[in-house]
Amino acid sequence: MPPSELMPIGVFARRSGLTSSALRFYADSGLLRPAETDPVSGYRYYRPDQVARAVALRRLRAIGMPLTAVGAALDAGPDDASRLIDEHLAKVLGDAAAARREAALLKSSLADVPSRPIAALKGPVLADAVEQVLTATVREPGLPVLGGLRLEVTPEAVTLTATDRYRLSTRTLVPAEPTTATWAGTVDGEELRTSAAEIRRSPLVRLETTPHALRIRRTDRDDLHCGLLSEEFPDHRLMLASLGEATTRATVAKTLFLRALEDHPGEWATLRLTDHGMSVLPPGDDHPGASLPAAVTGQALSISFELTTLYPAVSTALGADVMLDLRGPDQPATIRSADRGDLTTVAMPIKQEDPPHDRHSHHPRPDHGGHRPRRHGGPGG
Template sequence: MPNSELMPIGVFARRSGLTSSALRFYADSGLLPPAEIDPVTGYRYYSAHQVVRASVLRQLREIAMPLAAVEAVLDAGADEASRLLDEHVAKVVGDAAAAQQKAAVIKSVLGNAPARPITALKGPVLADAVEQVLTATAREPGMPVLAGLRIEAGHGAVTLTATDRYRLSTRTLVPIESPGQTWAGTVDGDELRAAVAGIRRSVLVRLEAVPHGIWLRVTGGEDRHCRLLPEEFPDYRLMLTSLGEVTTRVTVSKEPLLRALEEHPGECVALHVADRGMHLRSADDEHPGVPLPATATGQDLRIWFGLTTLYPAVSTAIGPDVMLDLRGRDRPVTVRSAGRGDLTTLAMPVKPDPSA
């Protein structure tokens, strides 16, 4: 190769973002040998074609990929390299979660603070409630508390609550053992999800509070520790007390409503409620839409929802029928089981298309 096309190691280092010492290391390891070495001076020269490989190598090392894996990615085709990257990221994320969990357990025993009994619940009931309420969580940068589940124990009841700001889901459980005193905390949602299978297999689950977390003590299995999130949970009780008067109430069969939502082609869905029942339609469609088996009382109303907000609110309801309490086109709708009111979900409507 003509010398005019080669770069000395210092120039190549600046082009690639790697230091000269790193380039020597990668050359000696066989990952990035220089294009040419001067036999007299030992100076190393690199070609412009090597810049891309060097830059990718640097980026792979920045995400803590081991040398052997780096070599495999650099020498693989696009599909195989993508698969190897996904495997590495999954391992890094898993290792970080495990370290975070272990650190939380260590913090829970620092200072020898004794565990404080909170309450005891039936395992299968708690598992179902956790799964139902966690559908209202979300991961938002800067607001980690929206990925958590609020647990409040006291006065003979345990309440689980979650919100993603567009939905709010809350369920009240009757404990096996009434809490001796009140307790409240926001538990990491991902760690609760991971614990659900073990909770479901346990006849009884005892909840114990420790610094920075709670223990889920199960029967015949492995106890699980879940971190508490330090951020303040949104004041959902203020939202509940300021909802306003129900102006329209609809009781609708759950399965036909879910099926209609699943088959709906758009991202936004309109519910048209009148004294004759309810229709589901597109916001930009003048057709009466899909009729649904329902009974309605109160004012006629047409209200719009995002499909990703309404569907999970309905799907987690308990029993064959769902009751919708509506307060107007711009107010939250309350979604609850017609026969059981211990699971309640609020769903925010969206602004309708002015042409609809």
């Protein structure tokens, strides 16, 4: 190759995102040898077609893949490389889950305080509730409590609640054994999510607390430990208590509703409810939307939601039919099973900025001009 087509190591480093020292290391390791090395000066030169391999190498190392596996992935075909990446990722996640469990156990043991029993629950039921409610969490820097699950125990019930400020999910479980305990705390959502598979395999789990952790005791198995968050959880009870009466109620088949949302072309959708049924409309007039059979009572209404808010609320609802209790286009909506009320999600609609005139109703519709609508103040404070 003519020298003019070769790149010195500094230029190649900038193109690939690797440092010059890293390139020397990878050359010595045999993963990325230079195309030419000046025998007198020792300067290294690379071909333009080596950039793709260098970028892939950098990305594989960024996910912590060891050098031997990196070499195998770089030299493999697409299918084998994908398999190697998946195997590495599974190991990383497994190691992280084990580290989380050990950290929670260590924090619990440091307290040197005996745990306090608070409730017993069926493992599969608790695991389902955890996974359903945790769909309403979010990772937000500076606000770790939005990634947590609020656990409230009374002699009558165990209530799980989570909120990302725009969606709030809560589910109430009946204890498997009588209890006299009263307790409330916020559990680390990631640690609880990681533990859900183990909880599911236990017919009965007993919940106990220490100052820093929730201990989940299982028969003939090791205990699980999930850390407790110290930040104050949003006042969700005040929000729930302040919800007004529904002015529109709709009952629709869950599978049909989910299919309409999955086929929906936009990032948000408008639900139009009349006594003829419910329509799921996209942000524009170039798509007819989907018409769904629904039992609608009360006022006709158009209300809009981001799909990332609406879809999880519908998908986690229990039962074959979903009930929507609506209070107006700018008020929180309640989404739950039509016949099982122990899982409830409150979702905030989006506020439309200067919506165009709707030919068919006086309710706002999504902005056709491409402006992203704003959300109304959320249920989580």
